Amino acid sequence: MSDPINQPSWKTLEALAAKNANQQMLDLFAADDARATRYSLAAAGVSLDYSKQRIDDDVRAALLSLADDQGVSEAREAMFAGRAINTSENRAAWHVALRAPHDAPMYDEVHEIRRAMAAFAEEVRSGSWRGFSGQPITDVLNIGIGGSDLGPRLICEALYEGNGPRPHFVANVDPADLDDTLAGLDPATTLVIVTSKSFGTAETLANARVARQWLVDAGAGEGDIAKHFVAVSTNAEAVSEFGIERMFGFWDWVGGRYSLWSAVGLSILLALGGEQFETLLAGAHTMDEHFRQAPLDENLPAMLALVGVWNNNFLGLKSHCVVPYAQRLASLPSFLQQLEMESNGKSVTREGKPATVSTVPTIWGSVGTNAQHAYFQMLHQGDLAVDMDFVLPLSGPKAAGDARERERIANCIAQAEALMCGRDSDALRSELEAQGLEGEALEHRLAARRFDGNRPSNMLVLETLDAHHVGALIAAYEHKVFVQGIIWNVNSFDQWGVELGKTMAGQIVSELGEDAPSATHDGSTAALVARVRRAWGR
C-alpha cells in the first residue's frame, strides 16, 4: 500500500482521462452491442449496471491495475481475518464477523449475544414481557445518534410491516424530536433502547434522561425502570452508572457506522422479529462471500468503488448523488452520508502523511420520484459535475399491475436514460419549428431546452425490497467504501474529525448556562454566545 499517485496505473488513468475528454457514452454503446451486459455485475440478488459510465475497456483495465497496485485483495483478506486494520485506534474493523453463519466456530461471543437478543425480542413480541402496568409492549423507541440510529432506522423503515411493536427513532438533541415522539406514545407500553457505542454521547444521554423522567412521571417506580429501559453499548460501566440493568453488548472492533448488524440492531429484531434479522444478516453475508471470493473484475462492491474513483479522481466529479426509487428507502442517502463521508472524508494517509489525492466526494440525495421535482433540473442542465447511483427495487409494496408501480420504475429508468442521452438538438429544432417558432425566438428556446447528456450514473437493481436484498445492498456499499479507502490510502475506520466540535460544544454549553463566556473565542463565536445569553436574559 502506498501513495496512489505514485502508481503507474494512476498515471495511465490520468492519461486516459485526458485522451477521453470528449468521449461520448452513446458512441461507446454504438460501438459495442454487448456493452450493457459487459458492464454489468450481479451478486446476492443485487445487480449493478455501470454501462452508463464514461468507462471503456482500457479504463476498466487500468482501474483494476490500480486496485492491484494498492493491494486491495490483501487488504480485503486482512479485514476478513479480523486484523487491526484501523491503525490509528489499533483495532480490527470486523463487521463481517457479525454476519457469519451460526456454525462459524470462531464467533462464539457474537452468537451468544445474538441468541440473547433473539430471546429478549421474542419475549417482548409474544407479549410475555410486561410494562409497569402489566400491559405488553406496543412501541419500541430507539434513542441513539449517528451509527446508533441511521442503520436500524433505515432497516425498520424499509421492512416494518406492522407485525410487531412499532419502531420509533429519536436522535436529535433538539427537544422537538423526543417531545414530539413521546407525545404519541404510552409510557406503560413503550420499551426504550438507549443505543450508544461509547455511552458518552451527549445528545443520546440527554434524551435518555428525559425519557426516563417521562416514565417516572407516568407512575413507573424506580424498580419498574428495568421493564422499560435497556441499553446497547460497549461500555458496561457507564450503562450501569446511568441506572440501566440490562445491556446488550458489542465490541470496539465494530465501527458505529458498521454496527447495525450487532446489538445496535436490537430495534430491528424487536420490530421485525428474529427471522427477518437473520435474513438481513444472511443477505449481507452472501454479499460478503461474493466480495471476498470474486475476482475484482467480477466483484460488484469493488467495481462500484472503482467507478467512484474514476469519476472522482480522474473525471473531477466531486459530487455523488444517490436516489433510491422506493419510498421505503428514503433514508438510504442519509445512511450513506455517514457510511461514506465519515469513513473516507480524510486528508491524511494511513501512514500519517498528507493525502495527495482527492478522497470522498460529497454524498447526497433523496428519494425518487420526489427528487425529480426538486433538483433534477440541476442534474440535467446545471454546471456542477455529478455522478449518480439510482437504486431500484423491482418489486415494491404493490403488485406489478398497479399503475403507480409502473410509474415508479419507468421514471427511474427514464432519468438515467435522459442523463446519458440528453436531447438531440436537430430533433428539438424541428419540434420547435413545427410549433411555429423561428429566428431569435427559436434559437433562444433551443438554447434553454438543450440537454448535452453524457452524464454518468450507476443503476443498482434489487430483485425485491426484502431483508435479504437490503442486507446485501448495504454490505455492498460498506465494501465499496472499504475498497475506496484502500485506494486512497486512508483509514476508513476512525473519525477523529468529529471530536473537536464536540469538545467545543461542551465549553459553549457551560457558557450558555451560568458560566462566564470564555475570552478565547474568535469574534464571531463570542458574539453568538453573547447573543444567546442576551436572548435568555443572562
Ligand SMILES: O=P(O)(O)OC[C@H]1O[C@H](O)[C@H](O)[C@@H](O)[C@@H]1O
Ligand atoms: O454510538 P455512540 O458512541 O453514541 O456514537 C454515535 C456517533 O457519534 C459520533 O459522533 C461518531 O462520529 C459516530 O461515528 C457515532 O456513530
